[in-house]
Structures are given as C-alpha cells and as structure tokens.
Amino acid sequence: MVKRVVSGGQTGADRAALDAAMALGLACGGWCPRGRRAEDGLIPSRYPLRETPGSAYPERTAWNVRDSDATLVLTVGKPRGGTALTIGLARKAGKPVLVVDLDAGVPGTAEVRAWLDREGVRTLNVAGPRENESPGTHALASRFPPRHLRARSRINETMRYRVPESCRFSG
Numbered sequence: 001m002v003k004r005v006v007s008g009g010q011t012g013a014d015r016a017a018l019d020a021a022m023a024l025g026l027a028c029g030g031w032c033p034r035g036r037r038a039e040d041g042l043i044p045s046r047y048p049l050r051e052t053p054g055s056a057y058p059e060r061t062a063w064n065v066r067d068s069d070a071t072l073v074l075t076v077g078k079p080r081g082g083t084a085l086t087i088g089l090a091r092k093a094g095k096p097v098l099v100v101d102l103d104a105g106v107p108g109t110a111e112v113r114a115w116l117d118r119e120g121v122r123t124l125n126v127a128g129p130r131e132n133e134s135p136g137t138h139a140l141a142s143r144f145p146p147r148h149l150r151a152r153s154r155i156n157e158t159m160r161y162r163v164p165e166s167c168r169f170s171g
Helices: 013-024 057-066 081-092 109-118 137-152
Strands: 004-006 027-029 070-075 097-101 123-127
Touching: 004 013, 013 027, 013 070, 013 123, 013 137, 057 081, 057 123, 070 081, 070 137, 081 097, 081 123, 097 109
Parallel strands: 004 027, 004 123, 070 097, 070 123
Antiparallel strands: none
C-alpha cells in the first residue's frame, strides 16, 4: 500500500504528484537540488522537499530513486532528458518502473493498483517531463495520480482533486 509519494519538485509531473499526494492526505516529500532550484525559479516551500548537497538535477533524481520502492514515470511521448535518466537509474538500481505515456492512453486503475501491490510499493517516486519540455504535462499528470492512488489513501472516494492556481506553471 502506498504510504508516501516522492518527487523532485520540478514543474510538470513532479509537482502534479506532490499536489495529488497532499490532496489525498498521503505523506510526500523527496529530494530537490540545493537552493530548491527548478525551471521556474525556487520550488515553493509548501512542497516538503529536502535539498541535496549539490545543485545538479541528476543528483536529486538518483536520490529519489534510491529512497523509493518503485518509480512511476508519467510522460508525454518518448521519454528524454531527465525523464529518460530517471528510468535508467531505476532500472540500474533494480527498482520497479512503470512508464505511462499520457498521450497514448492511461492504463486502467486496476492495472496500476495491481502493479503497486505486486511490487509492494510503500514509497512511490513519481517523475516525468518538466512543463517547458512538454507543455500541459502538469494538467495531464494531475488527472492521473488521484484516480490511481485514491484507494490507497483511505480518503473519502467522493473527494475531487483540483490543482491550486498558485501551483500552476505559467510561462
């Protein structure tokens, strides 16, 4: 049963996952680069992330993979850049990886829950492209996690998830 969601706090899929976890009452966190660096400036303090010693993105990516049981990659099209790095690091570490192309259709809730259960995932790393690499990723990814994680959280099934306006990427 997923108890915690981690990500690096970048715009796009990372923040969508953290927003979903917070809305569902799941613990969340993860590692971000020193200085809380992201493409849109500083990662907002409402995201409970710890800073790595270095300011490079690959370090935080590796640490989030290391500290999770499995990685869910939400991508739009073929993974590249940091998203491809995440997949490679997870595979190299022998950690389960589920890659979901949000453009190709989302797997059913039962399929994702079965993967989470089969792999015994308690801490789930969620990663994907940043917003400037794939505009609209935050919105697409925001619709994915709540539907698939809701049963894991013991929150009322009628709860609806909305992305706070202050967390939306513009630019």
